[in-house]
Amino acid sequence: MRSAILGARNLTGCEHRLALDFTVEQERDAAETAEANRRIDAAQAHRRAVIDRIRGFQCGRAGAAVVIEAPDHRGRVAATQEAMSAGVEWILNATLPTDYDRGRRGHSEVLLRVGDGYLPIIVVNHRVTTTVAQPREGEIPTLQTSPMFGWHPEPDATRAFRSQRRDVMRLAHLAAMLDDLGQLNVPREECVGGLIGLDADCMVVVPLGEGTEDYDESFARRLAIAKGQIPTQSRKVSECRSCHWWPRCEAELIERRDVSLVVGGNQGAVLRDAGITTVDQLANYRGLAPVDWTGAIAFNDTIVSAKCWVRDIPLVRRLERPRVQRADIEVDVDMESYSERGAYMWGTLLTDNTDAARPVVYRPFVTWEPLPTTDEGRSFAEFWSWLMDERAAAHAAGKTFAAYCYSQHAENRWLRGSADRFAGMPGIPSRQTIDTFIASREWVDIFEAVGSNFICPKGKGLKRIAPVAGFGWRDSEASGEASMEWYAAAVALDGAARDETQRDRLLMYNEDDVQATKVLREWMASDDVLALPFAPDLLAENLPG
Template identity: 75%
Template sequence: MGSAILGARNLTGCEHRLALDFAPAEDASRTPESAEANRRIEAAQAHRRQVIDLLRGFQSDRETGAAVLVDDPDHRGRVGATRAAMDAGAEWILQATLPTDTERGRRGHAEALVRQGGGYVPIIIVNHRVTTVIAEPRLDETPALQTSPLFGWHPEPDPTRSFRSQRRDVMRLAQLAAMLDDLGRLHAPRTEAVGGLIGLDADCVVVVPLGEIADEYDESFARRRAIAEGTVATAPRKVSECRSCHWWPQCEARLIQQRDVSLVVGGNQGRILRDAGIVTIDKLADYRGREPDEWVGSTKFADTVVSAKSWVRGIPLVRRRDRPRVHRADIEVDVDMESFSERGAYLWGTLLTDNTDPERPVVYRPFVTWDPLPTRDEGRSFAAFWAWLMTERNAAHEADKTFAAYCYSQHAENRWLRGSADRFGDLPGVPSRKTVDAFIASTEWVDVFEAVGDNFVCPKGKGLKRIAPVAGFNWRDDEAGGEASMEWYAAAVALDGADLDLTQRDRLLEYNEDDVRATKVLREWIAGDDVLVLPLADDLLAENFRSVAEEVEWR
């Protein structure tokens, strides 16, 4: 393949994707980038432009040449302008582009370079949150994190935040540090170097130590360059990244043809199986030996065997117990939240069922803001949702009725429940973080996703879109899904320059209503009799044991 030159995108993620990205065109075929992927790219670019304008504004009163914006449309011109600014000793270089290193195989650009001593600190801007606010910081402890204000490089210990580290950000900074070091422009020896990271909130620069990962970066870069050049072979494996990868249709077809075990078992567990010679789903389905000694992870080995047998036979779900169970109540409220990236939660959809009064209609109620996120109006809509939910809860208690609110995978809902309380606590009706935490910890907040995992082995995943159809529910919109809803939302509020399309608001409300109705249908199905037609996991496992002794040994 020749000498490969790697950029930031090539430093992390699936190694097989990297190999395909660098493969000759005749050796691989890819699908076009999805509209959602393009939207993420455009949103990230818009965020970077906004923050660069902010940084430039902070330096606007400096003498000429102290802060340089590199805006040449040509790559070679940008490299030349960046070199000239460094040679002139500019304090800030915005939109800096470093010269492509064809010998070492590196290319890179930094949203900013800030001078420190005789060199520069690289700073990058990303479109996700990079810190978490610490609700009650321990002022008597030395914080591990340092931050700097945006107007200048003044790192100080920050006890109010913790770092939300993402490997791709750290590796990109490590590559920029390596490139600056090769140019003799790094602010410190690589073993002592740091970088800067500005996230979605753009309220500080996070100081990222790079010296401690320099060796890891060098080793990882060497392997990835070898993969890109074709000297290290890779093979497809199903991983979480596959769901948004443009190569997935090609990889999926190959994995299905090979009946690869990664289709039902991922991560380190898949590696352990392959090391044990269990490379196909069929071999796993027929496995009769002991659990591998190195088995790790939350998924039980027996569950992987059940998943494999289910995949082979086309069984969508398998019961763990004779009678599945899920928490029920007199008054039940299904809840589904819609958010946009990390900008906020714009919609809280609800569906109330009164099991004590069959005459009371089951009505979908949305609490929504159509002001483009981020917006303070998000706090107003959240306060309205919370007030309604607590009113129904209190009314149930006063009537001596039980109450439960349900969501599907509380990780997302809990994040925005807490985040809304933290960000909008000064608005009328917004509960305190303590109040929200108490509700989340109560038995009246039920995660149906957890109930599914507790009751079933799910060979093709536990997502609501996969499980609810087994219970008989189908979405009205054939394109319904998380990625599609991002596109709809962008059009619904004309986000980041998108064309305004008010019909997408109705589409989003219908999608959200279907999500809460799907949750209701699913949990009622779990508690009903129709679920009993599914096979039992123990019955499937029993087929693999030649004697009671083997089964006991397995257990």
């Protein structure tokens, strides 16, 4: 039987990736994607900063905190065990001994002594709470937080927990390991963990006791997968985009013509249960949808997507004449952010459809101070003031106005987040002002318009759809992933080598994104779009007769 030792990373995500990671020795060290490496580097830098901050809180208390700094794993384990035996209150950068019998390994950014044992506290590079703008009077908060300098949990009515399964499972994993060592401060059924997010302004109390059974079952299944006792098979899932195994899996899926290439998630499972396992079977399907069919994607849309995959059709009209909202004054908006740290650029492109002589001008509002920075608030305020001034001028001239983005989820997040984080700074709008604008007809999501007007078998991303309308990016390497690398170099983030030429590259990339949205919208409103196949015509091929 193959041996397997699972760490926190192995507890969530694609089961087939887990199986592949443990399949062949020489393949276990398969290179991560550039995006994955960027995230790893950013997370490590954030953890180091938080550990230094916690150590600073305890610097006036001799022996209260120790940082485990041994260069190798064995040394870190020995130092951690020595600190636990000595009852050190704050053990930072702790590494627990590998449990070869149970198949567990783990490390915790913080082990905090509470009572007669330790509770685990982990540091993650994403936000773990959201601000509650207006707590309801008399409502008892369900979330507890503690200040960073000591374990003092109290109900917190100002925040809501942004729970992620991977964080909870890692804490549960560490609690199980501490329990096996006899070092957990309370029985597992009663234990909690601590979670420090990107803002690092508190420790979130995460109850773990009720999830003990879930963790144990998940761990047992994943350990069996790693040992080769439970077979897995490649399926296309959202995780594939950043997985180093994707080229291998994609080749297998294409060879099998697997239905997950066009239908994923629970809907793909429903198709397989109904005996529809290949794209070809779905493309030629005649009859009603499977009885268990649920979800946002209509069954007929999956048939059309399968036909498109077979025939290499990039886009299909839902409507005989696609519809998209237009205005006299149109402003395309594209925001650039870096992970969870903030939004460093708001790019705009204004088009006056009532005055052909007025130039179409790209205007970026940007900070080149490394995120996070209060200068982000300054650039956001300038963007918002400019946008509202153009809106007011249009209204005053009796003209219609619309601002456009592509997939408002990201823009809305940073519109609201900027209003919350920089409240009180000059030019920063209130959260209510932002919400009112987002809810208005003058804020238009072209991504949603694409979904309403077209079936998109290869995805609805801007870089998938805009080329169909004839737009191309000037930089052949342009992508969201690449822009992260460019930004890190542009501002020398986290010790990266400074390369200010990457600032020009980011500006060109952002300008192309707003240009792409404009070109796509205008194409959707033109007669050229009628050259696309019409979905009812494709579905008619499957009707009896």
